[in-house]
Amino acid sequence: MKLHGYFRSSAAYRVRIALNLKGLTAEHLPHHLRKGEQIAPDYLALNPQGLVPTLEDDGAVLTQSLAIVEWLDDTHPNPPLLPKDPLRRAKVRAFALAIACDIHPVQNLKVLARLRQLGLPEEKVTEWAAWANREGLSACEALIKREKGPFCFGGAPTIADLCLVPQLANARRFGVDVSAFFRLLEAEAAAKQMKAFTDAAPDRQPDAE
Numbered sequence: 001m002k003l004h005g006y007f008r009s010s011a012a013y014r015v016r017i018a019l020n021l022k023g024l025t026a027e028h029l030p031h032h033l034r035k036g037e038q039i040a041p042d043y044l045a046l047n048p049q050g051l052v053p054t055l056e057d058d059g060a061v062l063t064q065s066l067a068i069v070e071w072l073d074d075t076h077p078n079p080p081l082l083p084k085d086p087l088r089r090a091k092v093r094a095f096a097l098a099i100a101c102d103i104h105p106v107q108n109l110k111v112l113a114r115l116r117q118l119g120l121p122e123e124k125v126t127e128w129a130a131w132a133n134r135e136g137l138s139a140c141e142a143l144i145k146r147e148k149g150p151f152c153f154g155g156a157p158t159i160a161d162l163c164l165v166p167q168l169a170n171a172r173r174f175g176v177d178v179s180a181f182f183r184l185l186e187a188e189a190a191a192k193q194m195k196a197f198t199d200a201a202p203d204r205q206p207d208a209e
Helices: 010-022 041-046 065-075 087-106 107-116 122-144 159-173 182-191
Strands: 002-005 027-030 054-055 060-062
Touching: 002 010, 010 054, 010 065, 010 087, 010 159, 041 054, 060 065, 065 087, 065 159, 087 107, 087 122, 107 122, 122 159, 122 182, 159 182
Parallel strands: 002 027
Antiparallel strands: 002 054, 054 060
16 A cells, blocks of 8 residues: 655645554655645656545555545444444534535645735735634534534544644644634544554654655
8 A cells, every 4th residue: 555645735644644543554655745746747647636645555546535534444444434323424524524625725735826826925825824724623613512522523533533633733834823722622632642643743754854
């Protein structure tokens, strides 16, 4: 199994956590996003979007972090990362998608680079990224405010936590004060008690700068 990623990519971070929770090992192949290595012809032949992560396993090529995580959950069901109950499953997915589809894409490297190309000063670019994180995480806080913890949805991590922990790291990197997100921080604290999460952290990766 091979995982193409980048130490600071929150999408790759999600997959690293999932692999660790499942007790799976993968060869980590870094692609430096700031140097444009993800748009090299050989990598585009593997992943036409020019994004990370990409997972290779026995000839299969999988892209998009949540699709990869759900495939890992289907093929290696223990521990489960999605509830069996359809309603609970939908709620967990909704939270994960709120981060993966509505927060992360509008503050990622590609969008920020485009804002710079359009002439926005660096201060405004950072403000944009901080705003996207602040607004999105505020909604996420409301989504799980009444959910029992310590994780996002109960006593064990789900794909919601796999998305939350990397996104909180992004928010802090852009200077967002996350102290008001009590429920999100509770889930993060529970996750960081687990080796699967700490070993997946950006600063623990071989390509960390």
